[in-house]
Amino acid sequence: MPRKPREKSALCIHHVILRGINQQIIFEDEYDYLQFINVLKYYKETCEFKIYAYCLMNNHIHLLIEHMTVDLDLIMKKIEVKFVRWYNKKYQRSGYLFQDRYKSEPVNDMRYFRTVFRYIHQNPFHAGMEKTLGMYPWSSYNDYINMDASFVDINTVFDLFQSYDECISYLQVDSDEMCMEYYASSRLSDAEVLKIIARRTSCTSPSDFQRLDLATRNEYLQRLHYSGISIRQMSRLTGISRTAISTAVKKK
Template sequence: MPRKPREKSRFGIYHVILRGVNKQIIFEENEDYLQFIRILKKYKEVCEFKLYAYCLMDNHVHLLMEQTTTDLGTIMKRIEVKFVKWYNRKYKRIGYLFQDRYKSEPINDEGYFRTVFRYIHQNPLHAGLETAVGTYRWSSYYDYAISQSSFVDIDKAINLFQSNEKCIEYLQYISDEKCMEYNSLSRLSDTEALKIIHKKTSCESASDFQHLDRTLRNQYLQKLHYSGISIRQLSRLTGISRTAINNAIRERTI
Protein backbone atom coordinates (compact mmCIF):
# COMPACT_ATOMS: atom_id res chain seq x y z
CA MET A 1 0.00 0.00 0.00
CA PRO A 2 1.55 3.37 -1.00
CA ARG A 3 2.46 5.81 1.72
CA LYS A 4 0.10 8.70 2.31
CA PRO A 5 1.64 11.97 1.04
CA ARG A 6 2.72 14.34 3.76
CA GLU A 7 0.44 17.29 4.38
CA LYS A 8 2.17 20.53 3.41
CA SER A 9 2.35 23.65 5.56
CA ARG A 10 1.41 26.91 3.90
CA PHE A 11 4.26 28.57 5.81
CA GLY A 12 6.82 25.75 5.68
CA ILE A 13 6.58 25.25 9.46
CA TYR A 14 6.31 21.73 10.90
CA HIS A 15 6.20 19.81 14.15
CA VAL A 16 8.53 16.86 13.57
CA ILE A 17 8.99 13.70 15.64
CA LEU A 18 11.78 11.14 15.34
CA ARG A 19 11.17 7.98 17.36
CA GLY A 20 13.50 5.09 18.15
CA VAL A 21 12.68 1.86 16.32
CA ASN A 22 10.41 -0.29 18.51
CA LYS A 23 10.45 2.65 20.95
CA GLN A 24 14.03 1.82 21.91
CA ILE A 25 16.22 4.27 23.83
CA ILE A 26 18.24 6.45 21.45
CA PHE A 27 20.02 8.60 24.03
CA GLU A 28 21.89 6.45 26.54
CA GLU A 29 24.38 9.04 27.79
CA ASN A 30 24.84 12.82 27.89
CA GLU A 31 27.29 12.50 24.99
CA ASP A 32 24.49 11.13 22.80
CA TYR A 33 22.25 14.14 23.44
CA LEU A 34 25.16 16.51 22.81
CA GLN A 35 26.07 14.78 19.56
CA PHE A 36 22.51 15.04 18.24
CA ILE A 37 22.51 18.76 19.08
CA ARG A 38 25.84 19.21 17.27
CA ILE A 39 24.39 17.54 14.18
CA LEU A 40 21.23 19.63 14.43
CA LYS A 41 23.34 22.80 14.56
CA LYS A 42 25.48 21.69 11.62
CA TYR A 43 22.58 20.97 9.29
CA LYS A 44 20.73 24.07 10.44
CA GLU A 45 23.59 26.02 8.87
CA VAL A 46 23.95 23.77 5.82
CA CYS A 47 20.20 23.52 5.03
CA GLU A 48 19.31 27.00 6.29
CA PHE A 49 16.20 25.94 8.20
CA LYS A 50 14.83 27.78 11.21
CA LEU A 51 14.47 26.02 14.55
CA TYR A 52 11.91 27.40 17.00
CA ALA A 53 11.88 24.63 19.61
CA TYR A 54 13.35 21.22 20.35
CA CYS A 55 13.19 18.58 23.04
CA LEU A 56 15.25 15.40 23.14
CA MET A 57 13.53 12.66 25.14
CA ASP A 58 15.17 9.31 25.83
CA ASN A 59 13.52 7.50 22.90
CA HIS A 60 12.24 10.30 20.67
CA VAL A 61 12.89 13.84 19.47
CA HIS A 62 10.59 16.82 18.98
CA LEU A 63 11.43 19.66 16.60
CA LEU A 64 9.45 22.78 15.68
CA MET A 65 11.10 24.00 12.50
CA GLU A 66 10.66 25.94 9.29
CA GLN A 67 12.13 24.88 5.96
CA THR A 68 13.49 27.64 3.70
CA THR A 69 15.93 26.70 0.93
CA THR A 70 15.92 22.93 1.57
CA ASP A 71 12.84 20.69 1.77
CA LEU A 72 12.00 18.99 5.03
CA GLY A 73 12.62 15.46 3.75
CA THR A 74 16.20 16.27 2.76
CA ILE A 75 16.87 18.02 6.06
CA MET A 76 15.63 15.10 8.15
CA LYS A 77 17.42 12.49 6.05
CA ARG A 78 20.75 14.25 6.53
CA ILE A 79 20.25 14.59 10.28
CA GLU A 80 19.12 10.98 10.70
CA VAL A 81 21.88 9.44 8.56
CA LYS A 82 24.63 11.43 10.27
CA PHE A 83 23.45 10.58 13.79
CA VAL A 84 22.79 6.89 13.05
CA LYS A 85 26.29 6.43 11.59
CA TRP A 86 27.83 8.02 14.67
CA TYR A 87 25.56 6.07 17.07
CA ASN A 88 26.14 2.69 15.40
CA ARG A 89 29.88 3.24 15.41
CA LYS A 90 29.88 4.22 19.09
CA TYR A 91 27.72 1.32 20.25
CA LYS A 92 29.11 -1.22 17.76
CA ARG A 93 25.73 -1.97 16.25
CA ILE A 94 24.27 -2.13 12.75
CA GLY A 95 20.86 -1.45 11.25
CA TYR A 96 18.09 1.04 11.78
CA LEU A 97 17.85 3.31 14.80
CA PHE A 98 14.78 5.40 13.98
CA GLN A 99 11.29 4.03 13.47
CA ASP A 100 10.12 4.19 9.84
CA ARG A 101 9.94 7.74 8.50
CA TYR A 102 9.96 10.78 10.73
CA LYS A 103 6.46 12.01 11.55
CA SER A 104 5.43 15.57 10.77
CA GLU A 105 2.39 17.79 11.00
CA PRO A 106 1.98 21.20 9.35
CA ILE A 107 1.64 24.39 11.37
CA ASN A 108 -0.76 26.64 9.49
CA ASP A 109 -1.75 29.26 12.05
CA GLU A 110 -0.37 31.10 15.07
CA GLY A 111 -2.74 29.38 17.47
CA TYR A 112 -1.44 25.91 16.69
CA PHE A 113 2.14 27.19 16.63
CA ARG A 114 1.63 28.26 20.26
CA THR A 115 0.07 24.91 21.17
CA VAL A 116 2.93 22.86 19.71
CA PHE A 117 5.51 25.27 21.12
CA ARG A 118 4.23 24.68 24.65
CA TYR A 119 3.57 20.97 24.12
CA ILE A 120 7.19 20.37 23.12
CA HIS A 121 8.58 22.23 26.12
CA GLN A 122 6.19 20.48 28.54
CA ASN A 123 6.91 16.99 27.19
CA PRO A 124 9.44 16.20 29.96
CA LEU A 125 6.95 17.35 32.62
CA HIS A 126 4.17 15.12 31.32
CA ALA A 127 6.62 12.20 31.04
CA GLY A 128 7.60 12.62 34.69
CA LEU A 129 11.17 13.69 33.90
CA GLU A 130 10.84 17.02 35.68
CA THR A 131 8.63 18.44 38.42
CA ALA A 132 8.65 22.02 37.14
CA VAL A 133 8.64 23.29 33.56
CA GLY A 134 12.10 24.29 32.41
CA THR A 135 14.27 22.12 34.65
CA TYR A 136 14.84 19.43 32.01
CA ARG A 137 18.23 19.88 30.39
CA TRP A 138 17.70 18.70 26.83
CA SER A 139 15.26 21.23 25.42
CA SER A 140 15.25 24.78 24.06
CA TYR A 141 13.51 26.16 27.15
CA TYR A 142 16.74 27.66 28.48
CA ASP A 143 17.22 29.70 25.30
CA TYR A 144 13.89 31.39 25.97
CA ALA A 145 14.47 31.70 29.71
CA ILE A 146 17.61 33.75 29.19
CA SER A 147 16.33 35.35 25.97
CA GLN A 148 19.56 34.48 24.24
CA SER A 149 19.92 31.72 21.68
CA SER A 150 22.93 29.62 20.84
CA PHE A 151 21.23 28.35 17.69
CA VAL A 152 17.45 28.40 18.31
CA ASP A 153 15.50 31.12 16.48
CA ILE A 154 13.76 32.59 19.51
CA ASP A 155 12.52 35.88 18.04
CA LYS A 156 9.41 34.53 16.29
CA ALA A 157 7.91 32.99 19.43
CA ILE A 158 8.86 35.93 21.65
CA ASN A 159 7.28 38.35 19.18
CA LEU A 160 4.08 36.28 19.18
CA PHE A 161 3.80 36.82 22.93
CA GLN A 162 5.04 40.45 22.69
CA SER A 163 7.72 39.92 25.34
CA ASN A 164 10.03 37.24 26.71
CA GLU A 165 8.28 37.41 30.08
CA LYS A 166 4.89 36.60 28.56
CA CYS A 167 6.45 33.82 26.50
CA ILE A 168 7.85 32.17 29.64
CA GLU A 169 4.57 32.70 31.47
CA TYR A 170 2.79 30.83 28.67
CA LEU A 171 5.29 27.95 28.82
CA GLN A 172 4.86 27.73 32.59
CA TYR A 173 1.07 27.40 32.43
CA ILE A 174 0.44 23.65 32.63
CA SER A 175 -1.60 22.42 29.69
CA ASP A 176 -3.06 19.03 28.76
CA GLU A 177 -3.36 19.90 25.06
CA LYS A 178 -2.29 16.97 22.90
CA CYS A 179 -0.46 17.10 19.59
CA MET A 180 0.56 14.67 16.87
CA GLU A 181 2.63 12.31 19.02
CA TYR A 182 -0.18 11.59 21.44
CA ASN A 183 -2.78 11.13 18.73
CA SER A 184 -0.58 8.77 16.69
CA LEU A 185 0.39 6.40 19.47
CA SER A 186 -0.68 2.84 18.78
CA ARG A 187 -2.37 0.81 21.50
CA LEU A 188 0.11 -1.09 23.67
CA SER A 189 -0.30 -4.75 24.40
CA ASP A 190 -0.49 -5.71 28.08
CA THR A 191 2.96 -7.27 27.78
CA GLU A 192 4.41 -4.01 26.42
CA ALA A 193 2.59 -1.97 29.06
CA LEU A 194 3.88 -4.20 31.87
CA LYS A 195 7.43 -3.77 30.62
CA ILE A 196 6.98 0.01 30.82
CA ILE A 197 5.48 -0.27 34.32
CA HIS A 198 8.40 -2.38 35.56
CA LYS A 199 10.93 -0.03 33.97
CA LYS A 200 9.46 3.24 35.21
CA THR A 201 8.28 2.25 38.70
CA SER A 202 9.39 0.16 41.67
CA CYS A 203 6.29 -2.03 41.34
CA GLU A 204 6.36 -5.65 40.24
CA SER A 205 2.65 -6.34 40.75
CA ALA A 206 -0.75 -4.70 41.18
CA SER A 207 -0.44 -5.37 44.90
CA ASP A 208 2.73 -3.26 45.02
CA PHE A 209 0.82 -0.36 43.50
CA GLN A 210 -1.94 -0.58 46.05
CA HIS A 211 0.56 -0.29 48.92
CA LEU A 212 2.20 2.90 47.67
CA ASP A 213 1.59 6.20 49.40
CA ARG A 214 -0.80 8.40 47.41
CA THR A 215 1.78 10.97 46.25
CA LEU A 216 4.21 8.43 44.80
CA ARG A 217 1.36 6.38 43.33
CA ASN A 218 -0.01 9.41 41.49
CA GLN A 219 3.43 10.38 40.19
CA TYR A 220 3.81 6.88 38.76
CA LEU A 221 0.34 6.95 37.21
CA GLN A 222 1.03 10.30 35.54
CA LYS A 223 4.33 9.08 34.16
CA LEU A 224 2.84 5.81 32.87
CA HIS A 225 -0.13 7.48 31.21
CA TYR A 226 2.13 9.88 29.32
CA SER A 227 4.25 6.91 28.27
CA GLY A 228 1.30 5.73 26.21
CA ILE A 229 -0.64 3.44 28.59
CA SER A 230 -4.37 4.16 28.47
CA ILE A 231 -6.37 4.84 31.63
CA ARG A 232 -8.43 1.67 31.11
CA GLN A 233 -5.27 -0.43 30.69
CA LEU A 234 -3.59 1.19 33.69
CA SER A 235 -6.62 0.38 35.81
CA ARG A 236 -6.60 -3.24 34.69
CA LEU A 237 -2.86 -3.76 35.26
CA THR A 238 -2.46 -1.85 38.53
CA GLY A 239 -5.80 -2.48 40.22
CA ILE A 240 -6.28 1.27 40.71
CA SER A 241 -9.73 2.57 39.81
CA ARG A 242 -10.18 4.64 36.67
CA THR A 243 -11.55 7.48 38.79
CA ALA A 244 -8.39 7.55 40.91
CA ILE A 245 -6.19 7.46 37.79
CA ASN A 246 -8.18 10.28 36.19
CA ASN A 247 -7.78 12.35 39.36
CA ALA A 248 -4.03 11.67 39.43
CA ILE A 249 -3.63 12.81 35.83
CA ARG A 250 -5.71 15.95 36.44
CA GLU A 251 -3.44 16.89 39.37
CA ARG A 252 -0.61 17.38 36.85
CA THR A 253 -2.70 19.67 34.63
CA ILE A 254 -4.21 21.99 37.27
Protein backbone atom coordinates in the same frame (compact mmCIF):
# COMPACT_ATOMS: atom_id res chain seq x y z
CA MET B 1 0.27 0.03 -0.26
CA PRO B 2 1.80 3.37 -1.31
CA ARG B 3 2.75 5.77 1.44
CA LYS B 4 0.32 8.56 2.17
CA PRO B 5 1.73 11.93 1.06
CA ARG B 6 2.75 14.21 3.89
CA GLU B 7 0.54 17.15 4.70
CA LYS B 8 2.26 20.39 3.76
CA SER B 9 2.26 23.49 5.92
CA ALA B 10 1.31 26.78 4.34
CA LEU B 11 3.88 28.36 6.68
CA CYS B 12 6.53 25.69 5.95
CA ILE B 13 6.52 24.93 9.69
CA HIS B 14 6.22 21.36 10.97
CA HIS B 15 6.21 19.48 14.23
CA VAL B 16 8.50 16.50 13.62
CA ILE B 17 8.98 13.31 15.65
CA LEU B 18 11.79 10.81 15.21
CA ARG B 19 11.63 7.64 17.28
CA GLY B 20 13.93 4.72 17.91
CA ILE B 21 13.20 1.50 16.05
CA ASN B 22 11.18 -0.87 18.25
CA GLN B 23 11.19 1.88 20.91
CA GLN B 24 14.97 1.49 21.16
CA ILE B 25 16.90 3.95 23.32
CA ILE B 26 18.56 6.50 21.04
CA PHE B 27 20.68 8.34 23.59
CA GLU B 28 22.87 6.22 25.86
CA ASP B 29 24.88 9.06 27.41
CA GLU B 30 25.26 12.84 27.32
CA TYR B 31 27.67 12.70 24.37
CA ASP B 32 24.92 11.15 22.24
CA TYR B 33 22.59 14.04 23.04
CA LEU B 34 25.34 16.55 22.32
CA GLN B 35 26.21 14.89 19.03
CA PHE B 36 22.62 15.03 17.81
CA ILE B 37 22.48 18.73 18.71
CA ASN B 38 25.74 19.25 16.81
CA VAL B 39 24.22 17.55 13.76
CA LEU B 40 21.20 19.85 14.01
CA LYS B 41 23.47 22.88 14.22
CA TYR B 42 25.50 21.75 11.20
CA TYR B 43 22.51 21.26 8.92
CA LYS B 44 20.75 24.33 10.27
CA GLU B 45 23.55 26.32 8.64
CA THR B 46 23.92 24.32 5.44
CA CYS B 47 20.21 23.74 4.78
CA GLU B 48 19.04 27.13 6.09
CA PHE B 49 16.16 26.03 8.29
CA LYS B 50 14.98 27.42 11.61
CA ILE B 51 14.56 25.61 14.92
CA TYR B 52 11.90 27.02 17.24
CA ALA B 53 11.84 24.17 19.75
CA TYR B 54 13.44 20.80 20.31
CA CYS B 55 13.27 18.08 22.92
CA LEU B 56 15.47 14.98 22.92
CA MET B 57 13.81 12.22 24.92
CA ASN B 58 15.66 8.96 25.49
CA ASN B 59 13.91 7.08 22.67
CA HIS B 60 12.32 9.81 20.56
CA ILE B 61 12.89 13.38 19.39
CA HIS B 62 10.62 16.40 18.94
CA LEU B 63 11.44 19.30 16.62
CA LEU B 64 9.50 22.43 15.70
CA ILE B 65 11.15 23.40 12.44
CA GLU B 66 10.65 25.87 9.60
CA HIS B 67 12.23 24.89 6.28
CA MET B 68 12.75 27.40 3.52
CA THR B 69 15.09 26.63 0.61
CA VAL B 70 15.53 22.90 1.28
CA ASP B 71 12.66 20.40 1.43
CA LEU B 72 11.87 18.93 4.86
CA ASP B 73 12.32 15.34 3.63
CA LEU B 74 15.87 16.09 2.49
CA ILE B 75 16.70 17.91 5.74
CA MET B 76 15.52 15.01 7.87
CA LYS B 77 17.31 12.46 5.69
CA LYS B 78 20.59 14.33 6.08
CA ILE B 79 20.15 14.62 9.86
CA GLU B 80 19.26 10.96 10.28
CA VAL B 81 22.04 9.62 8.05
CA LYS B 82 24.79 11.71 9.64
CA PHE B 83 23.77 10.90 13.20
CA VAL B 84 23.21 7.17 12.54
CA ARG B 85 26.63 6.82 10.89
CA TRP B 86 28.26 8.40 13.93
CA TYR B 87 26.11 6.34 16.33
CA ASN B 88 26.77 3.02 14.59
CA LYS B 89 30.49 3.66 14.55
CA LYS B 90 30.54 4.58 18.24
CA TYR B 91 28.57 1.54 19.35
CA GLN B 92 29.99 -0.84 16.72
CA ARG B 93 26.59 -1.68 15.35
CA SER B 94 24.91 -1.63 11.93
CA GLY B 95 21.45 -1.12 10.54
CA TYR B 96 18.59 1.21 11.31
CA LEU B 97 18.31 3.34 14.42
CA PHE B 98 15.10 5.24 13.67
CA GLN B 99 11.70 3.65 13.09
CA ASP B 100 10.16 4.05 9.62
CA ARG B 101 9.92 7.59 8.32
CA TYR B 102 9.87 10.51 10.66
CA LYS B 103 6.38 11.63 11.65
CA SER B 104 5.29 15.18 10.97
CA GLU B 105 2.27 17.41 11.27
CA PRO B 106 1.83 20.80 9.57
CA VAL B 107 1.55 23.99 11.59
CA ASN B 108 -0.70 26.30 9.62
CA ASP B 109 -1.39 29.12 12.05
CA MET B 110 0.42 30.81 14.92
CA ARG B 111 -2.19 29.80 17.47
CA TYR B 112 -1.37 26.14 16.90
CA PHE B 113 2.32 27.07 16.70
CA ARG B 114 2.10 28.24 20.31
CA THR B 115 0.35 25.01 21.30
CA VAL B 116 3.10 22.85 19.75
CA PHE B 117 5.79 25.11 21.20
CA ARG B 118 4.51 24.53 24.73
CA TYR B 119 3.71 20.85 24.16
CA ILE B 120 7.28 20.05 23.09
CA HIS B 121 8.81 21.80 26.09
CA GLN B 122 6.42 20.11 28.52
CA ASN B 123 7.01 16.63 27.07
CA PRO B 124 9.56 15.58 29.73
CA PHE B 125 7.24 16.79 32.51
CA HIS B 126 4.22 14.93 31.18
CA ALA B 127 6.34 11.82 30.62
CA GLY B 128 7.39 11.89 34.27
CA MET B 129 11.04 12.66 33.49
CA GLU B 130 11.13 15.88 35.48
CA LYS B 131 9.16 17.09 38.48
CA THR B 132 9.67 20.77 37.72
CA LEU B 133 9.65 22.39 34.29
CA GLY B 134 13.15 23.35 33.22
CA MET B 135 14.97 20.58 35.07
CA TYR B 136 15.29 18.39 31.97
CA PRO B 137 18.53 19.40 30.21
CA TRP B 138 17.96 18.19 26.64
CA SER B 139 15.41 20.65 25.31
CA SER B 140 15.34 24.26 24.16
CA TYR B 141 13.46 25.32 27.31
CA ASN B 142 16.52 26.95 28.86
CA ASP B 143 17.40 28.73 25.61
CA TYR B 144 14.20 30.71 26.17
CA ILE B 145 14.79 31.17 29.89
CA ASN B 146 18.34 32.47 29.23
CA MET B 147 17.40 34.35 26.04
CA ASP B 148 20.09 32.44 24.16
CA ALA B 149 19.59 32.85 20.41
CA SER B 150 22.87 31.23 19.37
CA PHE B 151 21.12 28.09 18.11
CA VAL B 152 17.35 28.23 18.64
CA ASP B 153 15.43 30.97 16.83
CA ILE B 154 13.90 32.32 20.00
CA ASN B 155 13.23 35.87 18.78
CA THR B 156 10.57 34.76 16.33
CA VAL B 157 8.71 33.11 19.20
CA PHE B 158 9.15 36.03 21.60
CA ASP B 159 7.52 38.24 18.95
CA LEU B 160 4.31 36.24 19.41
CA PHE B 161 4.02 37.47 23.00
CA GLN B 162 3.74 40.89 24.58
CA SER B 163 6.86 40.37 26.66
CA TYR B 164 9.49 37.89 27.80
CA ASP B 165 7.54 37.31 31.02
CA GLU B 166 4.35 36.49 29.12
CA CYS B 167 6.20 33.94 26.97
CA ILE B 168 7.81 32.20 29.94
CA SER B 169 4.54 32.22 31.89
CA TYR B 170 2.82 30.58 28.93
CA LEU B 171 5.48 27.87 28.84
CA GLN B 172 5.09 27.19 32.55
CA VAL B 173 1.31 26.76 32.64
CA ASP B 174 0.69 23.01 32.70
CA SER B 175 -1.35 22.23 29.60
CA ASP B 176 -3.32 19.16 28.53
CA GLU B 177 -3.46 20.29 24.89
CA MET B 178 -2.53 17.37 22.66
CA CYS B 179 -0.43 17.42 19.53
CA MET B 180 1.00 14.58 17.52
CA GLU B 181 1.20 12.26 20.49
CA TYR B 182 4.07 9.80 20.71
CA TYR B 183 3.18 7.85 23.81
CA ALA B 184 -0.32 7.02 22.64
CA SER B 185 1.17 4.94 19.81
CA SER B 186 3.69 3.05 21.92
CA ARG B 187 3.38 0.25 24.45
CA LEU B 188 4.88 1.01 27.82
CA SER B 189 6.09 -1.85 29.96
CA ASP B 190 4.77 -2.23 33.51
CA ALA B 191 8.23 -1.26 34.79
CA GLU B 192 8.15 1.96 32.74
CA VAL B 193 4.63 2.75 33.94
CA LEU B 194 5.59 2.21 37.58
CA LYS B 195 8.44 4.69 37.14
CA ILE B 196 6.04 7.24 35.67
CA ILE B 197 3.58 6.68 38.53
CA ALA B 198 6.38 7.28 41.05
CA ARG B 199 7.41 10.50 39.31
CA ARG B 200 3.97 11.92 38.62
CA THR B 201 2.11 10.97 41.81
CA SER B 202 2.72 10.45 45.53
CA CYS B 203 1.67 6.80 45.27
CA THR B 204 3.89 3.73 45.35
CA SER B 205 1.24 1.00 45.59
CA PRO B 206 -2.43 0.34 44.75
CA SER B 207 -3.37 0.85 48.39
CA ASP B 208 -1.94 4.38 48.22
CA PHE B 209 -4.42 5.15 45.42
CA GLN B 210 -7.30 3.77 47.49
CA ARG B 211 -6.56 6.25 50.29
CA LEU B 212 -6.59 9.34 48.07
CA ASP B 213 -9.46 11.81 48.13
CA LEU B 214 -11.50 11.74 44.91
CA ALA B 215 -10.20 15.03 43.46
CA THR B 216 -6.54 14.10 43.96
CA ARG B 217 -7.09 10.60 42.64
CA ASN B 218 -8.74 11.90 39.49
CA GLU B 219 -5.97 14.43 38.94
CA TYR B 220 -3.36 11.67 39.19
CA LEU B 221 -5.29 9.44 36.79
CA GLN B 222 -5.53 12.28 34.29
CA ARG B 223 -1.78 12.89 34.51
CA LEU B 224 -1.03 9.22 33.97
CA HIS B 225 -3.41 8.92 31.03
CA TYR B 226 -1.78 11.98 29.45
CA SER B 227 1.58 10.21 29.76
CA GLY B 228 0.27 7.54 27.41
CA ILE B 229 -0.71 4.82 29.88
CA SER B 230 -3.72 2.85 28.71
CA ILE B 231 -6.80 2.60 30.93
CA ARG B 232 -6.44 -1.20 31.05
CA GLN B 233 -2.81 -0.99 32.23
CA MET B 234 -3.56 1.81 34.66
CA SER B 235 -6.37 -0.21 36.20
CA ARG B 236 -4.13 -3.23 36.64
CA LEU B 237 -1.33 -1.26 38.34
CA THR B 238 -3.42 1.06 40.52
CA GLY B 239 -6.27 -1.26 41.52
CA ILE B 240 -8.84 1.31 40.34
CA SER B 241 -11.65 0.09 38.09
CA ARG B 242 -11.63 0.90 34.40
CA THR B 243 -14.99 2.63 34.76
CA ALA B 244 -13.65 4.99 37.45
CA ILE B 245 -10.55 5.75 35.38
CA SER B 246 -12.62 6.41 32.23
CA THR B 247 -14.85 8.78 34.18
CA ALA B 248 -11.84 10.68 35.55
CA VAL B 249 -10.23 10.98 32.13
CA LYS B 250 -13.46 12.23 30.52
CA LYS B 251 -13.80 14.94 33.17
CA LYS B 252 -10.41 16.32 32.11
